[in-house]
Amino acid sequence: MIQKKIYLDNNATTPIDKRVLEKMMPFLSEKFGNASSLHSFGQETREAVEHARGQIAKIISADKQDIYFTSGGTESNNWILKGTVSANKTKGNHIITTSIEHPAILDVCKFLSKQGIQITYLPTNEVGLITLTDLKNAIKDETILVSVMTANNETGIIEPIKEIGEMLANINFEREKQNLHRIYFHSDAVQTLGREYINVNELKVDAMSFSGHKIYGPKGVGAAYIRKGTRIFPFLNGGHQESFRRAGTENVAGIVGFGEACEIVGQEMYVTNEKLKKLKIKLYNGLKEKIKDIYLNGDLEISLSNTLNISFKYIEGEGIILFLNKEGIAVSSGSACTSGSLDVSHVLKAMNTDIICAQGSIRFSLGKFNTEEDINHTIQVLPPIVQRLRQMSPIYKK
Numbered sequence: 001m002i003q004k005k006i007y008l009d010n011n012a013t014t015p016i017d018k019r020v021l022e023k024m025m026p027f028l029s030e031k032f033g034n035a036s037s038l039h040s041f042g043q044e045t046r047e048a049v050e051h052a053r054g055q056i057a058k059i060i061s062a063d064k065q066d067i068y069f070t071s072g073g074t075e076s077n078n079w080i081l082k083g084t085v086s087a088n089k090t091k092g093n094h095i096i097t098t099s100i101e102h103p104a105i106l107d108v109c110k111f112l113s114k115q116g117i118q119i120t121y122l123p124t125n126e127v128g129l130i131t132l133t134d135l136k137n138a139i140k141d142e143t144i145l146v147s148v149m150t151a152n153n154e155t156g157i158i159e160p161i162k163e164i165g166e167m168l169a170n171i172n173f174e175r176e177k178q179n180l181h182r183i184y185f186h187s188d189a190v191q192t193l194g195r196e197y198i199n200v201n202e203l204k205v206d207a208m209s210f211s212g213h214k215i216y217g218p219k220g221v222g223a224a225y226i227r228k229g230t231r232i233f234p235f236l237n238g239g240h241q242e243s244f245r246r247a248g249t250e251n252v253a254g255i256v257g258f259g260e261a262c263e264i265v266g267q268e269m270y271v272t273n274e275k276l277k278k279l280k281i282k283l284y285n286g287l288k289e290k291i292k293d294i295y296l297n298g299d300l301e302i303s304l305s306n307t308l309n310i311s312f313k314y315i316e317g318e319g320i321i322l323f324l325n326k327e328g329i330a331v332s333s334g335s336a337c338t339s340g341s342l343d344v345s346h347v348l349k350a351m352n353t354d355i356i357c358a359q360g361s362i363r364f365s366l367g368k369f370n371t372e373e374d375i376n377h378t379i380q381v382l383p384p385i386v387q388r389l390r391q392m393s394p395i396y397k398k
């Protein structure tokens, strides 16, 4: 019997939508022109790139000129942080972020800190939310940037971005009167695009990061939203592409695929969310019913409809992953970047999760191709695995 594989790791990456692939194919063969060329070969790809720019701008209600294509979420985060810091050096040297960001923010902050930039890492409460009070108290005259992720990749927790945007707008209004520079607001929205409604004007963000491969698009392509007027240096110098801000011949096929992926998630978001939320609750209830000593990390409501992070007390996440993998079920423990090391997740640590629990945490991240059958099968397969691992665990009291 061929084992059906069940993929529950959609926050790590998603399979490409066939419709996206179809749109990309011509740009990997006959439509090969350089989008900067003046002839018809170039015009054809230029049009395709600009069409894609419109597709992404539309689903986040942004101005098309404020969208810049990059190689993905990591590059967008690097650019926005390093680019604003270097362009605003004379104004201040302080950044505020959170302790639960993706490594593509935290490692950039570590790098910037070595260059003399001061970083404040906001704490979270036990479900993983930061507070406006903590943020407000962290702001100094020297603060130039606040970067808070829209939704966390490990727990799915959705941060109060709109409230932060509102507060920063008021603070900036007061600062202007005191002749103080503006504090820019960035949010890593890689996990949120296509999963939650995003409107850059309602959220009052100056910059956002996006990625193609988390929304059923291709890998190696993403975008930075940068509001007009934001002082930021280019990340790559070398040509006039992307308004002189991100040089390099465009990844046309990738950009076309990313644009199409945006279009599709925009249309399907509400239906997909309804379905995924039901599946997530079903999975949670099913596991809770059959397995003792399990804990939800985060919150079922204030989170992405696809993400469920659960701790199985007394055992280690790695063991669960390997046994589930043998059954054809793919899950992960926290972020892909930290798995492989036995350190507990920095996100769960920030949430003050009990260490014995944090070590046994599993992230189930569902996607639009998952079925109820997948969830039923997982609920059936997992309890005996947990039972078996607990029997082997020295800290489990029978």
Ligand SMILES: *Cc1c(COP(=O)(O)O)cnc(C)c1O
Binding pocket: 011, 012, 071, 072, 073, 074, 075, 102, 104, 149, 151, 152, 153, 188, 189, 190, 191, 210, 211, 212, 213, 214, 220, 221, 222
């Ligand atoms: C995946 C992810 C990234 C990195 O995006 P890439 O396109 O893989 O570089 C950044 N931030 C978050 C929250 C992510 O989940």
